[in-house]
Amino acid sequence: MRIGLAGVGRIGAFHASTLAGLDAVDEVVVADLDAGLARRVAADQGLAVEGDLDALLARDDLDGFVITTATTARAELLRRTVAAGIPTFCEKPVAATLPETIELTTIVESAGVPVHVGFQRRFDVGYRRAREAVASGELGVVHAIRALTHDQEPPHAAYVPTSGGIFRDCSVHDFDIVRFVTGQEVATVSATGANKGAAFFGEAGDVDTAAAILTLDDDTLVTATATRYSGGGHDVRMEVMGSVASVAVGLDASLALRSAEEGVTFPTGPVHANFMQRFRAAYVAELTAFCDVAAGRVASPCTVRDALQAFRVAEACEISRAEGRPVALAEVADAPVADAPAADAALGSAV
Incomplete structure (x- = not known):
């Protein structure tokens, strides 16, 4: 080939x-x-x-x-x-x-x-396992999901003006994988963002840290956060919480968190520095x-329709952030x- x-x-x-x-x-x-x-x-x-x-x-x-x-x-x-x-x-x-x-x-x-x-x-072993747990009913009724994409370091200043913004460039991965894991569509979003780092984010109309609450069409609540300043390591995870059990993706020795509890030594590291390290095996499978x-x-x-649906969620988040209101996906054009x-x-x- x-x-x-x-x-x-x-x-x-x-x-x-x-x-x-x-x-x-x-x-x-x-x-x-x-x-x-x-x-x-x-x-x-x-x-x-x-x-x-x-x-x-x-x-x-x-x-x-x-x-x-x-x-x-x-x-x-x-x-x-x-x-x-x-x-x-x-x-x-x-x-x-x-x-x-x-x-x-x-x-x-x-x-x-x-x-x-x-x-x-979609090709990462952890996310695929979470999808199976949801589809099989192993978790019971899924009521809440937490998804996050936290980059260890910000991109170059020249990248930001053409990136589309943090929701379209970064959180869009979370929006796609929420659809993949749950089999549900996003119904409404409420999003916000802030800048506490380099000035070039604000100068480009973007933010360096963002958060969104998504309501899925089965009333599952999703919180999605993103930042360009996760200095402790590249951190991409998902927690799927159900009435019977819960599972976490990315909860392993590479976790870019440290416990504040006495005597806890987990995780042992090393942390991931970037997305290519975090998802190397997934890229090969993809x-x-x-x-x-x-x-x-x-x-x-x-x-491409899958990509469009994730993009529509990101678009709704940008509207919500700019206008300070909840946005229904029905407001965003579709093909x-x-x-x-x-x-x-x-x-x-x-x-």
Whole structure:
């Protein structure tokens, strides 16, 4: 299998290395707007390289395509790969705005070309176990969930203005995984945020710490928090609390918390420094699954419509934060659903 990859920044180079190590992949061909960077990454990792993105897209020997460019470039690339009929893996978000995401959902579902969106937590062992516990009834009635994404260090100042904001860039992972674990949709949100760190967050209209209360359509209450300043370590967790039992994802020796109780030595560490350390195994599983998608063996485990639903929750949170009020998801535009049976396949979110 030959995979093309567009964009060799931090996550792109990481994905290229992961793909090259998979048994199903014979060759990875990379390209970037920065041709020199593409050549360096290709040389370092023993990959093939094209001179530019147009040349990569023009090839007729690609079995799959991976989009890991800057967010603002993804929508156009995805339109082109879908038009060419190439199964595509696209990092989240697939587009920078809600209208573009809605447009892409309609295009992809109409074309029938497999597109797998990169929400890697769906492939993490802990989150999958939590999903099973909810689905089996092991926890009884799930009444509350706590989800969090706390980065150890803030991103570079230049990243923030084009990131879409902390809810669209960071908490969107929590919004997707809440849908995945519970099988429920978000009905309403109430969100807020604050800045106690670098000034560049506020200058870009963003916040460095945020919190949201989500009410799911079965009345489960979810609290989701995010921060760019978790100095004790990269901290991504979920607690699912039920009437019979509760489970926690991310509660292991790497936990970026220390007990205030006397004599408690857990956790022993070391902590994770970033998302690539935290989810390394999940990334391998995710791209292995994409190879199966590209080969036609399985349907997409995370569709563009799944990405749209998570984006809509983030959009609602931004409205809530800006206007200081609860926001119903019904207020946020959605893509029309195609006629069945195509719609059934497009809406599938099970792994």
